[in-house]
Amino acid sequence: MTAPTTSRSTLSPTELQHLDAYWRAANYLSVGQIYLLANPLLREPLTLKHVKPRLLGHWGTTPGLNFIYVHLNRLIKEHDLSVLYVAGPGHGAPGVVANVYLEGSYSELYPDIGLGEDGLRKLFRQFSFPGGIPSHAAPQTPGSIHEGGELGFSLTHAYGAAFDHPELLVACVIGDGEAETGPLAASWHGNKFLNARTDGAVLPILHLNGYKIANPTVLARLSHAELDTLLRGYGHTPYYVEGDEPVLMHQQMARTLEQVYADIAAIQRRARVDGVQERPAWPMIVLRSPKGWTGPKVVDGLPVEGTWRAHQVPLAGLSDSPEHLRQLEEWLLSYRPEELFDEAGMLRPELAALAPSGERRMGMNPVSNGGLLPRDLDLPDFRDYGLAVPQPGAVDGEATRVLGTFLKGVMERNMNIFRLFGPDETASNRLDGVYAASGKTWEEPQLSTDLHLSPDGRVMEVLSEHLCEGWLEGYTLTGRHGLFSCYEAFIHVVDSMVGQHAKWLGTSREIPWRRPVPSLNILLTSHVWRQDHNGSSHQDPGFIDLMVNKAPAVVRVYLPPDANTLLSVTDHCLRSREYVNVIVAGKQPELQWLNMADAAKHCADGLGVWAWASTDRGDTPDVVMACAGDVPTLETLAAVSLLREAFPDLKIRVVNVVDLMTLQPQIEHPHGLSDAAFDEIFTTDAPIIFAYHGYPWLIHRLTYRRAGHRNLHVHGYKGEGTTTTPFDMTVLNDLDRFHLALDVINRVPHLKEAGTDVRQQLLAKLAEHHAYVRATGDDLPDVKNWRWAED
Amino acid sequence: MTAPTTSRSTLSPTELQHLDAYWRAANYLSVGQIYLLANPLLREPLTLKHVKPRLLGHWGTTPGLNFIYVHLNRLIKEHDLSVLYVAGPGHGAPGVVANVYLEGSYSELYPDIGLGEDGLRKLFRQFSFPGGIPSHAAPQTPGSIHEGGELGFSLTHAYGAAFDHPELLVACVIGDGEAETGPLAASWHGNKFLNARTDGAVLPILHLNGYKIANPTVLARLSHAELDTLLRGYGHTPYYVEGDEPVLMHQQMARTLEQVYADIAAIQRRARVDGVQERPAWPMIVLRSPKGWTGPKVVDGLPVEGTWRAHQVPLAGLSDSPEHLRQLEEWLLSYRPEELFDEAGMLRPELAALAPSGERRMGMNPVSNGGLLPRDLDLPDFRDYGLAVPQPGAVDGEATRVLGTFLKGVMERNMNIFRLFGPDETASNRLDGVYAASGKTWEEPQLSTDLHLSPDGRVMEVLSEHLCEGWLEGYTLTGRHGLFSCYEAFIHVVDSMVGQHAKWLGTSREIPWRRPVPSLNILLTSHVWRQDHNGSSHQDPGFIDLMVNKAPAVVRVYLPPDANTLLSVTDHCLRSREYVNVIVAGKQPELQWLNMADAAKHCADGLGVWAWASTDRGDTPDVVMACAGDVPTLETLAAVSLLREAFPDLKIRVVNVVDLMTLQPQIEHPHGLSDAAFDEIFTTDAPIIFAYHGYPWLIHRLTYRRAGHRNLHVHGYKGEGTTTTPFDMTVLNDLDRFHLALDVINRVPHLKEAGTDVRQQLLAKLAEHHAYVRATGDDLPDVKNWRWAED
Ligand SMILES: Cc1ncc(C[n+]2csc(CCOP(=O)(O)OP(=O)(O)O)c2C)c(N)n1
Ligand SMILES: Cc1ncc(C[n+]2csc(CCOP(=O)(O)OP(=O)(O)O)c2C)c(N)n1
Ligand SMILES: [Mg+2]
């Protein structure tokens, strides 16, 4: 982006006339989509048979979205810009679709919907129609990275898209209702994390059409002074475009966009050419225009344009009201379609010329189809970062700390296409090795006591899971890579966001022209079992359940038991596309089990028998002890060593599960193990004592159709939690070595009797533990210092 | 609250000295809790054996919390105020606990932790200790309604507590990190919904200690001018208390609180006495003080006080570092405990006199123990609002519209203790009957086109599920009642909040002095099956699964099939305490099934056989057709009528489930049906075709241990969704009448052969449907107009 080449600030009469005509065309096409099945150019008088039987859609927001789009087209052409259009109120899809159709993007991607009368008819008909397209700016919509169905994420998506795209301008329309949501309210501070030198620009356009659904909005009813103060407080220089008279509004908007563009260019020049490091007051626009602008003014004697009544379909019940049908015709004709489209239904050439061409069209900007930017990460060999594990259980390691060194390696080689996101937990989660490659993004003043802050740092820390998630979504949807590390319990803050993103990915896969974008990688650490400083509020492993429920086809869940497996799994996730990868791994020092080669093989398999820990020597086992997750693995192995000592002849098979999806039947999930392989590993008749990281029920659900399922007994998180010792947490939930060993004794038929003494000893041990931790505040030394010993 | 009685604005030397001593005592007790097992008054030299083996807690935020608490005490005494203290950074519990102990509240509620040396020792020991108390301001903490573990909800809780408590001042400490979260950022607009005449005051105290965990905070590094602009933009008049020199800070804080109080009193006088209706610029305080203030300045050569290093435990590894142990002793002694406590370890009387007494103590404010305020709702008879249903399936009705009229009745009789909350969906959800009793809270200017807005309206509409949920939490935790109505899909926005609230309720139940607070009632409507205007992003019934997973003991889930059952269920929920009640009900016109008497009985039973719809005439049925939810009930009955016609001898039993929890075994849930009753209803051998509103898996989970479970086949939401016709949505997910009837034919042994023709007809009907909706955009007339006919 360079400086503006002209200083003109008003439109010539012809320009004005064309611009207004183009806007009318977009509005006409929007109304057409909501209402019409046929007669798209109104060449015959409108009758009921031309109208859809069910009228679905949102008119209110649409004329404003169109107004902005049309003016951005002008700016793009004038200055040859790359602009991404984010429609916060995605329910204004009729407008977005109208515009990408007018500029030709739509027909290029959907040749069936051509230019001309027949294409128009199909375009209208398919909207919100069975077998057609959704009513929101969904993956089907060219140029969109933002569905806008669940409101609140436009601005965080916009920032995510702008990071590391220095040539990009992201125009982000924010609904004044949307602005009341938490995620949006937090998003304003994105400007504190945007680097004018290396990132693109974000232009927030606050769309004050006055109403949300049936109520006025908070921001629309503030006094001008209070609103202006607020927006300046957010660090912006606001420009106002206010009114309802199209001619005046066009002039204002054109002038304002020129001004805004000049401001942005000046800011970028200062940062990029003059090398000044400061946080600028980025411009933004407040567009105050009537809701349902240019639509019916009065319906059934009640005001509609400029009120909340314009939100959805201003004229309904057409079959019962000839007057409404007449008003609809009048409304459509008010755009003077005959001036806009020629005989064949083509947009007249002087109007079509207003749209940018090729990839400058907002519907065709490659950034909006992130998979088009085919840059894979250049990954170092994760094996080079592994811990030396001479034998299982011999050394301690902090899994995430080891991962931090790998992430440093990843960062170094991918400086412009990889970022790490977290709610100020990167160091707490022990990933701070990464700071050796890059600091934390910080555009504010620094103090001498600060560490690792840097204006072009690439680790993004903000105490908002919404911003972390939204930035990462925007970043990956525009073709780049990243990882969001989060306390396990607080990922629920963004349940709905991740769910919506998973839906987006699921739908995108079915759209041929959408190329696979990098996966959304979430690392959950500081997990339920090791909330040493915190209590019950920080204990919740339920995100896995939510994701498996909602989006089994899109989601992958990994529970690496130690550092080397965590490396292998992360490497795999960073290479993948179009998934939501959820990795759960602890940060505390824990025993390490697998050397690098074994870890890589184990992760590739997804699950496997740990022969070195088993005592069945390949025989049919008396019991299968399965585990998934680092703490469950530790407790399982400790139980095995107790049992090995007590019952030297007991044949135990230890199975460790890294990739949770392997448990599902092959027909339900591509990672699912075949039934033969599953039965081979878990047997069909031995009791299976399964120690699982999260809510036990999920394991039942995943293995429901397996032959051995009736023998399955799962230990996991039962919801018991508070501030206590790490081992006591497992005891409270029956996940500890003693309970696991007890369960084996109770389930293996020949131990029912033979195990009586050992059972007593284990119960005594539990009592001893209980008394000890309450007396000393610490775990029993033999528990804490337990080490795996080769048999 | 009346006008300030004195105009003094500075502390006398004695007052200053006492206040500072009291603050030192609170800080001393905070450090003691984090570190000490014994030697609470440091009467012997500190050794390792006095110190906890595991050091857990957060020091950084604590001195600031203490500072504020101590000064609020002074204000309370001076003006005889009722103040609720909300500690946003609840991880500062050592401070909150220290203060409620010093004022005597703690020992009153926990007599075992007395005043004096022994009590101090126990107080210190129990903190973050196995068997002791949590590290956050949890339900165990007197005076707290806010755990503060998951950050972001303090200010929304504060507003919720202040509504309809005109005499209350809610002092809300907001962490500068917390302020970065979405929910908190949205919460600032709470002041646009607070009525100075009828509500209490909220005093936000932004605690700029500069850091979150390891990073500076966004707000702390803004220039003074930008921060001030932002806070004024939020509609506040900010006052600043900034520094690190205790003496100066005490004077500033005392003066500022007097000023703030005078402002509040003036605002309230203007509204209450002068009768002026306007939205005032409520005062707020910015407290800029060092993180870990008064703690170690330098540890191991690195600065700690005033930096992020003070966040948790500034001196760790004591057993390896005699120097750290020495520094700890020095730190503790710096508070000069001998000046604070007498020989017996009692706070010296001149200091103890600084605390308010009785219920003026913030630890004993009855508002903070909402169950103490025992006002049940005065409920009108819901039967009076029922729809006349002369026979099943004869009339149409919109369930939520009927509910709206009942809510009007509830509102009228409970004007000061009942509110309705929603993200501007009350009218969209067709609850607008309630406006006849009360309008929507609106303190901003109004326009002539506005409807139902009113400064003292009691329906709260803000486009933030976070605010709706948080306000309702604050409102119910302080003893009042309410209902939050929400689009079903978007309740996931507050998954984490509802989860945390359920945890709070679960823990509260085990605390004898906490009285049961009114339930949190959530009405989910505009549900997955009727997203006519919207698509996939609005389709998600997964909240039920989440809640059942997380908090089965606290959660109740109701799926009333029609208007009268919705009334009955809602009545029941409004009477209950300490639950999270989730009600799922549609808003669209649907057939009505039960008259009022039958509805009340059916809801009381929770589930039951619908004999009028069954064809088994009390015999052993060939098939059980169960249903839960309005749309599944409709489709089930339509399937029954198809089957009845095709197979006049087929014995079908129809079971409708309203209370989902009845499906669980009695031992797992108090609502669970006995196995005998369950087997009686569902049989143990007939196939059960279960049509369920949400994800099918949940029904399997709930009925897992039932004898008939292996015969259970659940139809529900499979994740297929888009913008299409209502009936097509059910077809896409196999929940429609045709698929249900087909399943019956396939599962009932004697129909396998006999049903061949009918099977073909049903498949043909599905094909016809598919073609028809794609051709016309509407459902088949015989589907749309289907009515239940008595046999
Ligand atoms: C999180 C969320 N809550 C509620 C809704 C329901 N909803 C759909 S549109 C709308 C109003 C939007 O108002 P605004 O952002 O001002 O958009 P516009 O006026 O441009 O239509 C609401 C509340 C939603 N889509 N998302
Ligand atoms: C939603 C959420 N995300 C992350 C955390 C982890 N966390 C605990 S304390 C903290 C920093 C809090 O900073 P601030 O609000 O400034 O409190 P203070 O400085 O007073 O400790 C964070 C990020 C959390 N508790 N809640
Ligand atoms: Mg709006």
Ligand SMILES: [Mg+2]
């Ligand atoms: Mg802070």
